[in-house]
Amino acid sequence: MTDLTHRDGNDVDDGAQHAAELDTVKDPRYPVADPGPEEHLPRLTDVDDKAADRAARQVATMFGLVPVLAIGFVVIYFAVPTSMFVDFGPLHANAKNIGLGLTAGMALLLIGVGAVQWGRQLMDDHEMVDYRHGAASTEEDVQYVLRELEAGTDESGIRRRKILGYSLLGALGALALPLIVSFADLGPKPTKRLRAATIETTIWKEGIRLCHDVTFEPIKASEMVIGQLVNAQPENLKDLEGTDELTQRAKASIIIVRMDPNSIKIPASRQDWQVGGILCYSKICTHVGCPISLWEQQTHHLLCPCHQSTFDLGNSGLVVFGPAARALPQLPITTDAEGYLVARSGFTVPVGPSFFERNSTHDFKEGDN
Structure with a gap:
């Protein structure tokens, strides 16, 4: 069902809407009348609970595979030697880099595809008209936004299907593992030796x-x-x-x-x-x-x-x-x-720019002999 509302949440009067359309016809800048929104057709998941549950399972499965891929990333990082290579026809590629790229890439892809599927199949589906307003927010606008956020939470279905929220949090949390492990690749620890x-x-x-x-x-x-x-x-x-x-x-x-x-x-x-x-x-x-x-x-x-x-x-x-x-x-x-x-010898102090661990006590200063 098409839902035409003002920014304050009130329904748009059909007569006012029709009058606005007539005004555009009379205005030479708008020779064609505004046809308005197309007829809204419900999705299968809107009318079939089994289809909605099936879509929810699909999204949760995608999110659930992300921790598996994150663990796979960590295993490949530590287990696969950098000297191992694989051949793809004429291509000769490093096996470790391919494994890390595939696991991290698939994890991000599944989160993205899962989020799109969630929005397309399970979130509330209705059309709205929101009229432009000034930049300054009134108290009524603030309350309206809060109501909309609350409504959006309800429309997402996350309260009724908590598995979606839990699986998404698990997927995002698991992505921290590859990130943390990847920090080790920034270079060896700068020990004194x-x-x-x-x-x-x-x-x-x-x-x-x-x-x-x-x-x-x-x-x-x-x-x-x-x-x-x-x-x-x-x-x-x-x-x-x-x-x-x-x-x-x-x-x-x-x-x-x-x-x-x-x-x-x-x-x-x-x-x-x-x-x-x-x-x-x-x-x-x-x-x-x-x-x-x-x-x-x-x-x-x-x-x-x-x-x-x-x-x-x-x-x-x-x-x-x-x-x-x-x-x-x-x-x-x-x-x-x-x-x-x-x-006569090597440099007595490190050359080049400074770094955090550098000892500058031996640098020459004005007045030194």
Whole structure:
């Protein structure tokens, strides 16, 4: 049955409705009369209780399968090795990823299909006309909304068929399992030992030569001139390949600059970290890790192009402007027997942007020696 109501819940007067239709006919903007809602035909579930119960069982079954799929997700996550692959004709796919995708996808699909089936077959089915009103809600409107919410709850049938609500809550609750388990895939727990072996260390070691970052030709101290900046890498980087090479390059990249020793400040604790005004710093900005090499010779400033953090390479890489909070890490260098620049040791502090577990007590600060 078609139910035409005002926003306050009162029935629309048939005469007023007919008059409104005549008005649209007279109005040249509406040459065709409003035909009104089509005839409402009841659904099978509206007139047959057995059909309604059957639809309710279908929805509950869909919701009930979701916890099974969620448990399957967890089992696959822990039981299926990442090295297992399956073949689908020409496709060669990871078995674990396929299993996780199928179980999580089917769980979400069943919740969606079950909710659609619930709405199409079991929720109350009648047509309404709701007239537009102002944005400000009156007390009557608030009470009307509350009544409608109450009516909607009754129309959903959830009070008469509690299995629908219980099965839906169980399905949504079970979906938390794959979500929680998936957090473990964000990465290993950043323990002190793991940090020391990964993000807090580079491949720089004592005696490693400083080389041009493209040709890997070693750099002689005597070949550098005042004001020059060189982008460089450790010589042992060329021995790595693939992901290992990219990971180490991202951490070990450096810049080498030569400045007039009389125009820069070299702390007493870093006197042996330089060679005749040649200093070496990490190329990775301490703000968010952008590579930097915008060099201003006169001021000895190095500018990060991402967020304009500026470091004074003539004063131990201290921050003079921008959002970076830590000085640029400096690599201690010397020369070998052939006059080539080599590392005196690795970096004394982690390079790159800060992280929660990082200890900043060894970072260089103004006034340190």
